[in-house]
Amino acid sequence: MMQRRLFVTGGLAAFGASVLSVPPSAVAQSGSAALPNQLTPFSKAAPGSALPAGWKHQVLPKVKQANRFALVADEGVTVLQVSSNASASSWLAPLNVPPSQAAVLRWRWKVSQSLPVSDLRSKAGDDYAARLYVTFDLPLERLSGLDQLRIESARLISGTDIPAASICYVWGHAQPVGAHGPNPYTDRVHMKVLDSGAEHAGQWREQRVNLAQDWAQAFGGPMPPINGIALSADTDNSGSSVQAWFGDVRFET
Numbered sequence: 001m002m003q004r005r006l007f008v009t010g011g012l013a014a015f016g017a018s019v020l021s022v023p024p025s026a027v028a029q030s031g032s033a034a035l036p037n038q039l040t041p042f043s044k045a046a047p048g049s050a051l052p053a054g055w056k057h058q059v060l061p062k063v064k065q066a067n068r069f070a071l072v073a074d075e076g077v078t079v080l081q082v083s084s085n086a087s088a089s090s091w092l093a094p095l096n097v098p099p100s101q102a103a104v105l106r107w108r109w110k111v112s113q114s115l116p117v118s119d120l121r122s123k124a125g126d127d128y129a130a131r132l133y134v135t136f137d138l139p140l141e142r143l144s145g146l147d148q149l150r151i152e153s154a155r156l157i158s159g160t161d162i163p164a165a166s167i168c169y170v171w172g173h174a175q176p177v178g179a180h181g182p183n184p185y186t187d188r189v190h191m192k193v194l195d196s197g198a199e200h201a202g203q204w205r206e207q208r209v210n211l212a213q214d215w216a217q218a219f220g221g222p223m224p225p226i227n228g229i230a231l232s233a234d235t236d237n238s239g240s241s242v243q244a245w246f247g248d249v250r251f252e253t
Helices: 024-028 145-158 211-218
Strands: 007-009 012-014 056-058 068-074 077-085 088-097 104-111 128-136 165-172 180-182 189-196 205-210 226-234 241-246 250-252
Touching: 077 088, 077 226, 104 128, 128 241, 165 211, 180 211, 189 205, 189 211, 205 211, 226 241
Parallel strands: 165 189
Antiparallel strands: 007 012, 056 088, 068 077, 077 241, 088 226, 104 205, 104 241, 104 250, 128 165, 128 226, 180 189
């Protein structure tokens, strides 16, 4: 995902791989009841390529090839399938979820294989068999003056509302489960490994994360509202191929 990430040097913002943007419609409605506080479940939809209500396919302008997404039947349940072949893009759901309604996030995922290149420590290792992003509506005034300038510059250059803070949960390889740290391109994206390696490839894995704890670990201070969830796999750095599947994603109090 090297070409998509936001990175900052010398006070100038540039795009690289793993920073998501919130669609303008979501920005205009931020804090409004017009945005949902729950995600449309895949299990309620019929298999096919149509997006369920509330989800958007987010392509990335500097990545030549997008992932392919489809709703498929798996053991009689409709799930999201992501096919990534030297490609990257996401399914994004803009949201407005107050912290009181988002103590815990649950989902299940499965991958065809792990990606040996995956490594939290390097820009070249920023390909993952599966990613789930949580983006936060963090007011810029809670950032340092330099970080405010960086985010504002990146938003101006991109024309999109790049989140000021995100947590990215991944199926990794080089690090063990539980490893976490800033993304190698920007510390405004915090990475955390929930599955690692090939041992459980091809198996459904249940995930449950405490968002407030992970926020405190990553950024400190009170957790702000959540303004998006995005699901992805990415192989554009390594030119490899992988398939990932996601079951329903839901918040719990």
